[in-house]
Amino acid sequence: MTAKEKKMAGVKKHNEAVKQKKADDVKKAINKLRKEGEFTLADLCREANVSRTYFSKHPDMKELADKYITPTGYCKNRSKDSADTYIQILKRENRDLKKALDKIKKDIISENKYKEKYEEALEEIKKLKSQLDEAYSLNLPDHL
Structure with a gap:
C-alpha cells in the first residue's frame, strides 16, 4: 500500500467516524426533544449541532426526523x-x-x-x- 493510499484510507475512516457521530447526535437529540414535547426541525438542528443541509444530504436521517418533528406551517401563515x-x-x-x-x-x-x-x-x-x-x-x- 502506497503512502497516498494509506492517507486516503485514513481520510475515509475519519469521514465514516464523523458521519456516524453526527447520526448518533441526531438520534440522541430526537430522543431528548421527544421527552420535552413537540419540536421543529430548527430545534432538532440546534440540539444535534447539525445544519439543515445535513438532512438534505442524508435522506434516511430526514425520514427519521420527519416522524417526530412538528411542522411549522410557515407557508400557510x-x-x-x-x-x-x-x-x-x-x-x-x-x-x-x-x-x-x-x-x-x-x-x-x-x-x-x-x-x-x-x-x-x-x-x-x-x-x-x-x-x-x-x-x-x-x-x-x-x-x-
Whole structure:
C-alpha cells in the first residue's frame, strides 16, 4: 500500500467516524426533544449541532426526523404584505398570459386570412388557365 493510499484510507475512516457521530447526535437529540414535547426541525438542528443541509444530504436521517418533528406551517401563515405581494405577482402573470393568448388568437385569425387568400389565388389561377387554353384554341393555325 502506497503512502497516498494509506492517507486516503485514513481520510475515509475519519469521514465514516464523523458521519456516524453526527447520526448518533441526531438520534440522541430526537430522543431528548421527544421527552420535552413537540419540536421543529430548527430545534432538532440546534440540539444535534447539525445544519439543515445535513438532512438534505442524508435522506434516511430526514425520514427519521420527519416522524417526530412538528411542522411549522410557515407557508400557510402569510402576512398581509406577503399575501398582497403574491396576489400582485399572480395578477401580473395572469395579464402576461392573457397577452400571449390574444397574440395566439390574432395569429390564428391571420392564418385563416392567408388560407382565404390562397383559395382565392387558386381560383384566379384556374380562371387564367382556362382563359389561356381558350386563347390557344382560338389561335391555332388551320393547316395542322
